[in-house]
Amino acid sequence: MKNISILGSTGSIGTQTLDIIRNNPKEFKAVGLAANSNIGLLKKQIDDFNVGAVAVMDREKAELLKEKTNINVYSGIEGIMKIAALSETDTVVNSLVGSIGIKPTIGAIKNKKNIALANKETLVAAGSIVMQEAEKNNVKIMPIDSEHSAIFQCIEGKGIEQVKKIIITASGGPFRDYTKEKLKNIKVKDALRHPTWKMGNKITIDSATLMNKGFEVIEAHWLYNIPYEKIEIIVHPQSIIHSLVEFKDNSTLAQLSFPDMRIPIQYALSYPKRLESKAKEMKLAEIKELTFEKPNFELFPCLKYAYDAGIRGGTLPAVLNAANEVAVNNFLEGRIKFIDIPKTISNAMESHKIIKNPSLNQILNADKNARIEAEVTANTDLSEK
Ligand code: MN3
Numbered sequence: 001m002k003n004i005s006i007l008g009s010t011g012s013i014g015t016q017t018l019d020i021i022r023n024n025p026k027e028f029k030a031v032g033l034a035a036n037s038n039i040g041l042l043k044k045q046i047d048d049f050n051v052g053a054v055a056v057m058d059r060e061k062a063e064l065l066k067e068k069t070n071i072n073v074y075s076g077i078e079g080i081m082k083i084a085a086l087s088e089t090d091t092v093v094n095s096l097v098g099s100i101g102i103k104p105t106i107g108a109i110k111n112k113k114n115i116a117l118a119n120k121e122t123l124v125a126a127g128s129i130v131m132q133e134a135e136k137n138n139v140k141i142m143p144i145d146s147e148h149s150a151i152f153q154c155i156e157g158k159g160i161e162q163v164k165k166i167i168i169t170a171s172g173g174p175f176r177d178y179t180k181e182k183l184k185n186i187k188v189k190d191a192l193r194h195p196t197w198k199m200g201n202k203i204t205i206d207s208a209t210l211m212n213k214g215f216e217v218i219e220a221h222w223l224y225n226i227p228y229e230k231i232e233i234i235v236h237p238q239s240i241i242h243s244l245v246e247f248k249d250n251s252t253l254a255q256l257s258f259p260d261m262r263i264p265i266q267y268a269l270s271y272p273k274r275l276e277s278k279a280k281e282m283k284l285a286e287i288k289e290l291t292f293e294k295p296n297f298e299l300f301p302c303l304k305y306a307y308d309a310g311i312r313g314g315t316l317p318a319v320l321n322a323a324n325e326v327a328v329n330n331f332l333e334g335r336i337k338f339i340d341i342p343k344t345i346s347n348a349m350e351s352h353k354i355i356k357n358p359s360l361n362q363i364l365n366a367d368k369n370a371r372i373e374a375e376v377t378a379n380t381d382l383s384e385k
Contacts, residue, residue, distance in 0.1 A: 002269065005032035005089040005113075007080055007104055010041045012200050013095035013118045013144060013265065018045060020266045024275055032083040034096075034104075039065040046071060053086060055079030057100075077103060084108040091269060094119040095144070097202050098325050099318070099367050102126050106360065109133045116268035118144035120203075120215045121325075125318035126363050127222030141223065142268035147216050148223055149264035150242035150255035155224060158247070166226055167244040167252075168216055169236040170295060171196045173208040176235065180299060186338035188331065196239040196259050205328045209341050210295065214306020218317055221310055228311050233303065235293045240282075258282050301342040305349060314354040315366035322367040323348035326374035336378050347377045 004021060008014045014035075021028040030049040035042045037058040046054060046069055055074040056062035062075030074082045077100065084092050084104040092108040093116045094101050101119030106126070108115060110133065117123070122130055134141050143149050147168050155163065174193055175183060191208040192201060199207070206212035217231050234244075242264075244254040257263050260279035267274070297304050302324070309320035327344035330336045336344065348370045355362050 001026070002028050002090045003031045003088050004028055004091050004093060004269065005034070005083050005086055005108075006030060006093045006095065007034045007084060007101070008036070008093075008095035008097065008119070009033035009045055010035040010038040011095055011097065012198070013261065014093070015041075016262050017093050017095070017265050017269075018049065019278070020262060020269065021049065023278060024266075024270075027275060028269060031088050032086045034080045034083040036096075037061045039068075043068055052088070053083060055083045080104050081107045084113065085111040089113055091116055093144070093265075093269075094122065097200060099125050099321060099364075102130075102360075102364070105130060106133055109137050109139050112137050112139060114140045114142065116142045116144050116265070118265075120145070120212075120219060121321050123219040123222045124215050124321045125367060126360065127218065127317070128357070129360055129363070131222050131225075142271055143219075143223060144261075144265050144268045145216065145219070146259070146261065146264045147243040148219060149267055151220060151224060151245055153255045153267070154243070154245035154253040160225055162247050163224075163226065163230070164246045164248050164250070165230040165232055166220055166224065167232045167234050167246060168213065168220060169239070169241050169243050170210065170213045170233055171207065171239045172235040172237050172293075172295070173210060173300075175208060175299075176237065176296075178299065183299065183339050184337065188334065191331075191338060195237065197261075201332060202325070202328055205331060205341075206324070208338070209302045209328075210300035211302035211306065211324050211341075211345075213295070214303050215321070217306055218310040228307060233295045235295050236290065238287065238290055240287055240290055256282060302345065305342065305345055309349065312354060314356040315358045315363055316349060316352060316354050318358075318363045318366045319348050319352045319370040320345060322370035323374040326371050327378060330375075330378040340378070344374050344377045348373045 032053045034055040039061045053072040059075045066073045084107050091114045095118040099121040105122040194204050239259040241254045246252045258280045262279045309316040323345040327341040
């Protein structure tokens with residue numbers, strides 16, 4: 001029996017994780033939950049899963065929840081840190097959105113918890129520190145993301161020195177065959193319509209700009225200790241192959257399934273065991289074709305910025321991530337255009353002075369300053385740039 005804490009329990013990954021726990025009561029128990037502000041759903045989760053403690057990021061909402069339950073309700077980032085470090089927890093699922101997820105991941109690692117990681121920003125911004133801490137504390141970081149789970153499954157037991165390259169698949173997002181002209185007029189609702197995956201708003205926009213794929217490149221670099229020149233992206237609109245690993249002898253392994261996050265989430269929790277799944281069985285004959293094309297770096301400059309930030313390293317990936325969060329937020333709230341997202345990011349990157357081998361504080365500082373910079377850019381007229 002594994003005891004699980006879920007950070008971000010009311011989001012898309014969080015609720016799917018709870019479905020898996022519900023379906024496997026002999027394998028898993030939810031012991032702690034943390035949410036941003038959705039206390040209605042959180043209260044239901046407390047009752048359904050009989051958890052011992054929860055945290056709510058929003059302090060006012062936490063107070064409201066306290067009146068409705070007898071269990072421990074913590075609040076703010078310290079509260080989330082508490083849920084990440086509960087003594088009875090074996091594995092922490094981190095599905096928080098944004099760089100707010102960095103500190104709880106590191107806190108959990110220091111408390112010797114295994115991590116099932118869906119919070120991309122943790123590795124994008126603080127990959128070097130997180131991987132060092134994980135090694136020092138002998139803690140496993142299991143990827144929840146479908147691509148990294150696929151890579152993990154292909155690489156498992158083979159040794160990274162045998163790997164020639166990693167090929168990360170991308171659906172290409174909803175604007176894959178758009179022209180530059182057409183990208184100028186994208187509405188928020190168009191960008192929120194992802195062709196193959198149903199996800200939260202922030203990651204859906206990141207998928208439309210392909211920044212999500214850029215983040216996945218940086219994450220793969222840290223998770224598998226592989227240099228950027230050995231990480232490629234291939235657009236595969238059907239999202240059936242979740243990623244591939246090519247070995248020295250030019251033999252390539254791939255992992256396939258219908259797109260359903262319950263498969264990688266469950267494997268991150270059950271590893272090395274495989275459990276039955278409610279996800280749909282894959283019938284190859286139903287899938288008429290699997291197609292592949294090169295990603296368009298010119299149409300989606302976020303990809304280029306992500307490789308650039310990863311290769312130059314230091315605090316730059318934290319800036320990439322923070323500026324992106326601000327830009328996406330401004331886009332979602334209608335203040336900037338879709339094509340202004342990459343502009344906001346490149347401005348923040350250009351004005352940042354990289355610190356090599358940064359401490360956690362230096363990373364968090366870079367994050368903070370990049371947010372201010374990006375907020376200023378987003379509030380000026382970007383059409384001239
Ligand atoms: Mn993914």
